[in-house]
Amino acid sequence: MAKVGINIATGSLQKEELIVGIDLGTTNSLVAFINSNQEPYALNDMDGFTIVPSIVHFTAAGEVIVGNEAKKHLIEDPQNTVYSVKRLLGKSFSDLKNIQQYFGYKILDQETEGLIKIRIRDKYYTAIEISALILKELKARAEHYLKTPVKRAVITVPAYFNDSQRQATRDAGKLAGLDVLRIVNEPTAASLAYGLGLDKNEHQVLAVYDLGGGTFDISILNLHEGIFEVLSTNGDTFLGGDDFDKAIVNYWIFENKKNLDEVLEDKSLSQWLRLKAEEIKKRLSFEENIVLQENGWQLNLTQSKFNELILPFVDRSIRCCEKALADSGLSLTEINNVVFVGGSTRTPLVKQQVKNFFKGTILFDNLNPDEVVALGAAIEADILAGNRSDILLLDVTPLSLGIETLGGLMDTLIPRNSKIPTKAARQYTTSIDGQSNIKITVFQGERDLVSENRKLATFELKGVPAMPAGLPKVEVGFLLNADGILTVMAKELRSGVSQAIEVKPQYGLTDNEVEKMLMDSLENAQKDVETRMVVEAITEAKQLVYLTERFLEKNSEMLRSDEMEGTRQKIENLASALATNEKDAILHHHEALNEFTAPFAERVMDKAIAIAMKGKKI
Ligand code: AMP
Secondary structure, eight states: OOOOEEOTTTOOEEOOOOEEEEEEOSSEEEEEEEOTTSOEEEOOOTTSOOOEESOEEEOTTSOEEETHHHHTTTTTOGGGEEOOGGGGTTOBHHHHTTTGGGOSSEEOOSOTTSBOEEEETTEEEEHHHHHHHHHHHHHHHHHHHHTSOOOEEEEEEOTTOOHHHHHHHHHHHHHTTOEEEEEEEHHHHHHHHHHTTSOTTOOEEEEEEEEOSSOEEEEEEEEETTEEEEEEEEEETTOSHHHHHHHHHHHHHHHTTOOHHHHHHSHHHHHHHHHHHHHHHHHTTTOSEEOOEETTEEOOEEHHHHHHHHHHHHHHHHHHHHHHHHHHTOOGGGOOEEEEESGGGGSHHHHHHHHHHSTTOEEEOOSOTTTHHHHHHHHHHHHHTTOOSSOEEEEEOSSOEEEEETTTEEEEEEOTTOEESEEEEEEEOOSSTTOOSEEEEEEESSOSBGGGSEEEEEEEEOOOOOOOTTOOOEEEEEEEOTTSOEEEEEEETTTOOEEEEEOOOTTSOOHHHHHHHHHHOTTTOHHHHHHHHHHHHHHHHHHHHHHHHHHHHHHGGGSOHHHHHHHHHHHHHHHHHHHHTOHHHHHHHHHHHHHHHHHHHHHHHHHHHHHHHTTOOO
C-alpha cells in the first residue's frame, strides 16, 4: 500500500522526497531521477540540454555562474573561470605542479602538502568548494523541475578514485546541502543503466570502458539474476579527452612556429586554442580532415595526424584494460560485451582500438555516453530508496589498503578488488622495549614500500603499559563501507587499550573545516561570514590588548622607555578602534601593535629562555 503524506499547514499532498543521481564529471555534470514510468531520466534545462558544463565563473560583482553561461567566460576571463576542477579534487599542489600551467586560473603553492587552493581575485577556494557550486546548480535544476526539495543524492566517481578523492566528493555534496547516500563508481552506474533492459536469467560478463574528459576507468562486471558484481577495476585519474585537446594545441603551436611557454602564458589565447582544439576534435569524429584559418592561426588537422597524436593516450587505456582483465581472472573470450561511457568514446580511433583489444565481443554504444552514468546513479538512488529489491550492487575497492610495518613496508589488510563493504584484521607487535605509544600509519596503493603509496592517516595508540619488545599484541582492524571509505580500529589485546578513527585522508577535510566552509559558502552565509569576521577580530584584539598589558607589567625592566611608551600608545589606538566595532580599523591597529612589539618581544623571550635554562643540561 502506498503511503501519502499530507502537509497539515497547507492541506496539500506532500510530494514524496526524491533521491537524485548525480554524475559529477570533469567536463560535464548531469542530474537524473526515476520518473513515474520507473525509467531513469536525465533532467534538462529550458533549452533542452541535459548536460551542465562543469564550469564555474566568478563575476567582478561577486556573482557565481555555473554551466553553459560560465563557459562563455572561459576566453575573455580565464583567471576567474574554473574548469576541470575534478582533476584537483583531493589533490595537493605537489600532485599537480607539472600541469598547473595548463590551467587558465591560478592554483596555489603555499602549502605543498595541503589541499590545493584556487585563487579567484582576492579569495581562495578549495576544489571541494568549487565542486559544491556545481552540485548546487544541479540540485537547483532538480528542485525546479521536480517542484520539491532535493536533499539526498547518489554521486558517482571514477572507480579509480582513491580515498581522498572520494572523501572530497562527499564533502562537496555536504557543502552543497546534499546528504550523499552513496558514492558509486561510474562504470558500475553505467552498467546498471545498461543492465536494466536485460533478460534477468541471462548471464553476462561486461567490460565498461569509460573515457571522459579527464579520467579513464575500466571495470569488468558479472551480471546474473539482477546481481551486478564488479570483478575488477582499473584506470587512470589523469587520462581523457583533455589530453587529446592538449596534444592538438601543442601540435598547432609547433606547426605555427610559436613558442609553447609564451602561448601558455597568454591565458586568453591558450583557452581559445583549447576550445578550438575540442571543437575540431569533435568534428573529427564525423569528418576526415579539417582545414581552418582563424585569428592568424592555421588550425588544420587530418584524421591520421589526430590519430597519431592521441595513440599514446589510447594505448595507455588499453594497458589498463589488460590489467583489469588479468585481475578478473577471465580470458578475453569470456567477455560478452563492452559498454561505452564518456564523451571521448565517440572518437573513432578509441572505438577501433577497444574493438581490436576485446576481440569478438559486441560493442554497446547505443546508450548516450554522456548520460549513461547519471542514469545509473538514479537507478542506484532508486535501489537505496527501497524501490527496487530485484537489483543488488556488489562493488569493489580499487586500491589495496594496509599499514606500514618495520622498514617502511606495506602490509596489505584489504587487497584491491575486494568486494565492499568488507573488513579485515591482523595482529602486530612492537620492536622496541617499553613502547607505550604505538604509531599506526595507513596507506593505500599497490607498491611494497609505503613511500611509493598514498598515506591516508596516522594515529597513535596511547597509554599501552610498558612491555618488552614483541610482547604487546596489537590488533588492527579495517572496516571499509559501501562508499569505499575506511574506518580503522586498533586494540592492544593484553591491556585492552583501544582506539578507532574514521580515516580522514591527508588531503581531506575535517568536519570542522567543512563546517567552516559552510559558513563561508558564497550564497547563504555572506552576512554570517561578515559578522563572524567582526566577532573574531574583536575577540582576537581584546586578547592581544590583555596579553600585551601583562607583558609590559612583567618585563618593564627589560624594555626601553620609548618601547614602553610606543606600546601604550598602540594599545590605546587598538582600544579606540575596538569601541567602533569597525573590523578593518581593528585589524589595522591589531597588526600595528603586533608589528611594533615583535622585535622587543622576541628579545625579551630569548632572555627569559636563557635565564630559565641556566644550570639545566639538555
Ligand atoms: P565526459 O567527461 O564523459 O562528459 O566526456 C567529455 C569529453 O568527451 C570531453 O573531452 C569532450 O571533448 C569529449 N567529447 C564529447 N563529444 C565528443 C565527440 N563527438 N568526439 C570526441 N570527443 C568528444
